[in-house]
Amino acid sequence: MTLAQFSLGGLVLLPLLAAAVMIVLPHLWRRILGVVFGVLTAGLTVPVIAQVSASNLPELVLGGFEAPLGIHLRGDGLAAVFLGVTALVGLVLTGYAAVVTKAEGSYFSGSSWQPGNPGFWPLWLGCWSGLNAVYLSGDLFNLYVGLELVGLTAVALVALGGRSSWEAALRYLFIAVLGSLLFLAGVGLLVSVTGTLDIEQTREALEQLDDQAAPLLALVLITLGLGMKIALLPMHRWLVPAHSAAPSAVSPILSGLVIKAALVVLLRTWLWAVPLVQGSQWLAWLLGALGAAAVLVGSVLALRQTRLKPLVAYSTVAQIGYWFLAFPLLPTDNNDDALAAGAFHAVVSLAAGHAIAKAGLFAAAGLLKDRCGTDEIDALRGAGVHQPALILAMGMCAVGLIGLPISLGFTGKWQLTTAAVAAGHWWLVVVIAAGTLLTAGYLLRGIAPLLLAPAEQPEDAPAAGPVTQRIRLGEAAVILLGLATIGTGLLGAWLADLLEVGAWW
């Protein structure tokens, strides 16, 4: 067994082991173990990415039982990209949560709510393990189990935000479970016609199938379920309260990473497991139309927010739309591989860029909210005067979200525009341009007041705390994510090479 194969299993099982052990430890030890295993998990992604970068496809047959009986883990290009992004964002956020006590959420002491919930650590490491499980899985049922692990820990992490977050967490739980069940129903339908759960074997069996009704229905069910979990408009209503009520270290995890897990499953289903279903063209167009609506409506709603965290959450709703804009360009009956590959690269670049930039922006918003006691944009006027580096970092994240060069957001939008022009879909270009302008508008509206002179504060306004050493360290996390937003923009070509490994074409 090679190191890369060991890493495939270790990426899932070592953080899970840490999560289990932490449950019996006191708070301080949970933090230490969290940082140690965070570094270890991020380190394990290196051999996998190195193998993929050398055009190999590491594959692990768990227990030595070949499919269809057993489960395969496959580290292909798609998995490698998201493993890398998750390692980067996850490691930075682990450090952020370890130094900023309030970022871990709060607990009820019997008389009042106190900052720093010790339950954050096992849940976060469990969530990281689930994310890696989803990226690597080569088995449809195992994808469901991984999604459940991610969804359940994500819901619990939201609930750590105190009394006000429970309602949002409960709503998120219902959506997450309903989405998973729809996915499972689709998988059940696929198994009944193919007799296998392995993704590669499912594809082979479906290619020999004459009647495409069952795969089409399965695709509809899976897309609907995952659309809920990704929060594609009009199924986005749960996202804003959940992502904005969550603790400061959790919002970046949710917006940056958790919804990407559902996106990876959707791409796996559309491109690897159930491709080329006749009659699925309308579904791709529907997703494209919903994506366009999400870009426009989400951006306008973000412009209308008066609080910083909901603004950033609505920005996520809008950015989700870009990923779906590419779906009409993915192959459903015409086998134009270059076009499809371009659209696929665009989705992955946009999603990866969004993961880093949005994690940074949410971490910054949480830092401001925790220090000032509110995230009303009016009350935050001038808050950036004491934290200029934080505002600079937020600006770098904004570059990624708007899609200015150099960032993965720019790479993704460029690829998407090129693919749209090549396919002759000019309306996509219009949506992308309008979305870009709106993004610049709402981010300016959120960030610019932080630099303005403070307005007259009402007497009862909560007093902003001083900028402590720990908050400075928290700022460093945001700065790292801001720099990564710009730095990853240089990796566009390497990303395309990675995605060639184990691609469906």
Added chain:
Amino acid sequence: MISPIDITLGLAVLAVAGLSLIPRSRLVFTMGFLALGIVITMVWLRLDSLDVALAEAAIGTGLLSALMVWLAIRSPEPPGAGGMQSSPRLPWLRPVIGAIAGSGLTMVMAAVWLRVDQQLPAWRQSVDQQLPDTGVEHPITGVLLAFRAYDTLLESAILMLTAAAVLALCRGGGLSTPGTHRLGVHQTSSPMPPVPSALPWAARLLAPALVLLGLWLLFAGSADSGGAFQSGAVLAAAFILLRTSQVSLGTATEHWLRPVLVGGVVIFILAGLLGPVLGLPWLSWEPGWAFVVVLIVEVLLTAGIAAGLYTLFLTLENPEGVR
């Protein structure tokens, strides 16, 4: 083909499900749910799925009902007295849309389902071939703990993390004072509602029988139906019964709940690590000692599942107090 029993059972499921949605009282709703669970268990038995029937009876009906009964006694009226208010202007709109969407969905699903040329699972043959290597005899246990052990591991981790989540929402985040590792579930010290005097007596009488049943389900699982999940649910039921009848479990809970909760998952992962240590893939066990590993893992998983389910019951109380 279709016997009258099947039709009766199918109609019974629909009728009980409908009836249990109508009442406004949580207690009546809970009773409806209990009845639904029993009917669905019978459906699984008719389908010859003894394992699923056992799981449905133990977890779906048994434990979930215990949680719901607790809720119904604690706060009998749902918040907002009913919750689902019909829209004032068009009261018929919601039911009509629901009925149209529901019947449309049913028809599409049925049409596709009837057209589909169903395939038998492709793994049937290989299960029979490779079962001797796994150390167990029952194919379902073989799938759960050998062929797809990875899924089972992640599922057990989900239950463990659910328990960790509800503990995190307790006072003090589940720790008795900041800085310690001692379990602090404030609910253990709050009194349970009074119960009829016959219940403690019956609970003490029933508990040994339940423990015996749980252990039988566990050990029979290697050769027959049953296994860690069903057994864990029965054991958790025994604990819930003892707690409801005010038998003091406080000290044992404080010391043992979390080690038992995580023990199964920790040992499962460490056992999975044996493979890479010996140069095999993750979660591989040599046929010679596979049985021992599977047995240890299954016993600890059962204990962990029982502890996890009991934790869910233990932490039902709102940390801020009853409102």
